[in-house]
Amino acid sequence: MNRTTKILASALATGVLATVTACGGGGGSTGGSSDEVTVLYRPGSLADSAVAGVQKAFPDAKIKLVKTADVDTKLGAALRTGKDLPSIVTADPIRYAPVGSKFTDVSKTGFTAGVAAGYLPWKVELGKTDSGAQLGVPIDVGPLAYYYNAEAFEAAGLPTDPGAVGKLVSTWAGYKSLAQKAKAKGKFACDDPAQLFYYETWSKAFGFYKKDGDKLVPDIDNTIGKTAFDRAMDFQSSDLCLNVPSSSNDWNSALNRGTLIGFLQPPWVGSGSLQTAVKAQSGKWRVATATPDGYASADGSMLMVPKTSTDPELATKVAIWLTNATNQANGYVKNGLFPSALGAYVAPEFTAPQPFYGGQPAASILAEISKKAPKIVKGPDTDSINAIFQQAIRDAASNGADASKAYNSAVDKATQQFGK
Structure with missing residues (x-):
């Protein structure tokens, strides 16, 4: 999907x-x-x-x-x-x-x-x-992986081996370091900071719900969500991401111009949209298995x-x-x-x-991620609640709201709509 x-x-x-x-x-x-x-x-x-x-x-x-x-x-x-x-x-x-x-x-x-x-x-x-x-x-399912242009990484002085890139991206500090080095060369190693928020919650099996006895109830203001939000806002406020939605026209254009050289996404983006957008770059792209703070997959x-x-x-x-x-x-x-x-x-x-992917068995790499991904604790409104937090991150890029203000506003909105 x-x-x-x-x-x-x-x-x-x-x-x-x-x-x-x-x-x-x-x-x-x-x-x-x-x-x-x-x-x-x-x-x-x-x-x-x-x-x-x-x-x-x-x-x-x-x-x-x-x-x-x-x-x-x-x-x-x-x-x-x-x-x-x-x-x-x-x-x-x-x-x-x-x-x-x-x-x-x-x-x-x-x-x-x-x-x-x-x-x-x-x-x-x-x-x-x-x-x-x-x-x-x-x-x-949608195993989350890091996709990158190895040729562009080499030109930017970044590692090109999937294992080395994966090791960097396996922590938020490592990923931020990689994104900073790319930015210093006028490139982006991240596309959409709002997606980073969602992906962090995936890796923690968090879907804005929790068990309360035999019931599943909303869990909107949660430490996991707050940490994920702050990390995404850190990337956004540091201008480490291109700040465009994946698969959009601007995303496609940035790939073709060589401005966007890496990103975290599930395979319908990393394999589907990517390969459609940059056919001429075939053979240059690679897939790294590790993602920040653990494996994750969309359901x-x-x-x-x-x-x-x-x-x-x-x-x-x-x-x-x-x-x-x-x-x-x-x-x-x-x-x-x-x-x-x-x-x-x-x-x-x-x-x-x-x-x-330069001869990489990319599907087999993604399969290992799928096997290790956790089961997300989801409820009927998980995706709708997530969309509120994602929009708050995107809005902050234009209205200048800091992480705390943007987060609290999103919590209030989500609680009002889905907290009962």
Whole structure:
């Protein structure tokens, strides 16, 4: 899932859930016969091979694929009315936990413990409710790595070996030193300081929620978040970052001008957007595994099966096939979707040296990060709360607010909207 899609989905989800919860509505059906399986999915959320091959894989079923960027709005409306619900949908089980009773526990319809063992354990766990129901079949994840132009690093007097760069970036002091040296040469080794905040919280498994007995409650003003905010603000106020969102036109332009020579990002940016933006720089880029203060990964999406599915066992089988190791390996090579299926990590096309990264087996490097990343403690509004803090960091770049003022303002806003 690309970054823009994730942000849009996050923004929609809170309103969708509020509406669904308020209106209730759990009846209705998908309509049609039991051999019909409708898959509602976002562009770029499923591998091309999965989309192209699913009907052939299930010749006795009638597979209908519905691609839309507006999944959360359509799903929310369908949940509210109980009509036109798909058999399978790409969604985030955590966001839909408040209406989790409307979805199938796929552990009882085919996603058994044996099947689940083929996916990253922490990713599987993110699909479970507090009661232990498994609401999702894993699709992609987003291991965080440091991407850099080795040729530009050498010209700036910086190390070029991935191990040496990784060692520097493995601490915030080391990363700041690297960014300062790049800046002295008129270059940037950081793109967006607001993203640094988010990535630090990932590495600490912090998603603005905490356990309070059997409940998951908001935890907005937290030491982990405050430390992450201050570090990001330090980079921002020291002008160590380019201060542009990843994958934007300004970001692409800075890469092509050679101004932006390194950054921390998940693979949909580091592999997808990067390779699209700077094809002429193929062979010059490298990937370093270490990131400041530990490994981290975005959680990505899952396939969920509404309870109104006419054949939940068939729908679950289709969801498992769509996310199998072969399709997920293909999804990375062709679509930039990083796999959660462990079998994909040993596929030949996945482990092959990548010319863009100077022959580095970049995917295998990212796989090690995925395996070591912690499970983030998330709640329905995690991404919306995070967006408030990120915006505060970006706003400070223009309004000159210091770290303390910007942080307190973000805490107040997030608490007012999501603190109850």
